[in-house]
Amino acid sequence: EHEWGRIGPGIILPSCMDRADLVLAADTIYDVDLVEPFVSSLKTVLNAGRPGATAVCVYDESIGRHAAYRAFEALVRETFETVEELNGDGGDGSRAWRDDELDSDSVRAFLIRGPLPGR
Numbered sequence: 001e002h003e004w005g006r007i008g009p010g011i012i013l014p015s016c017m018d019r020a021d022l023v024l025a026a027d028t029i030y031d032v033d034l035v036e037p038f039v040s041s042l043k044t045v046l047n048a049g050r051p052g053a054t055a056v057c058v059y060d061e062s063i064g065r066h067a068a069y070r071a072f073e074a075l076v077r078e079t080f081e082t083v084e085e086l087n088g089d090g091g092d093g094s095r096a097w098r099d100d101e102l103d104s105d106s107v108r109a110f111l112i113r114g115p116l117p118g119r
Contacts, residue, residue, distance in 0.1 A: 020049035025057040035071040039079055043115045045081075047118040056086075062106035069108070081114030 030036060046053045057076075060090055061069060076083050086109040 017045065017048040018050070020045070021053050022088070023038060023049070023053070023055040025055060027059055028057065029059045029068050029072045030063065030065045032065075032071050035068055035075055039072070039075045042076075042112070043079055047115055052113065057109065057112060058109040060107050064083045073110075076110065078110055079115060080112050081116055082112065084111045085109070086111055 021043065025038075025042070029035065042055055042057075046055060057072075059069065059072075073083075
């Protein structure tokens with residue numbers, strides 16, 4: 001059984017990971033105590049993937065786990081080279097990603113790339 005953040009001896013990533021170029025994570029941010037292990041696992045998976053591998057992490061703030069959301073945002077910005085929030089329709093200079101029918105101000109999405117060396 002996998003536990004977030006538990007990567008090391010005895011934990012083997014699938015052999016196909018070296019071909020991965022996209023990781024999708026939805027509704028994974030909800031507990032402050034799990035943020036560090038999740039980000040650590042995300043870093044491991046992106047490092048194992050193709051050069052330039054990207055993660056897209058999405059969560060809905062209406063669930064109300066605000067401390068976990070703040071911890072996640074701070075830690076990914078310390079850990080990864082690129083952390084870009086994808087929001088809105090592109091009219092404010094952000095990258096467009098929402099469909100009008102699915103638009104919600106409480107949904108946040110982040111594009112994440114390039115773990116920083118030594119982090």
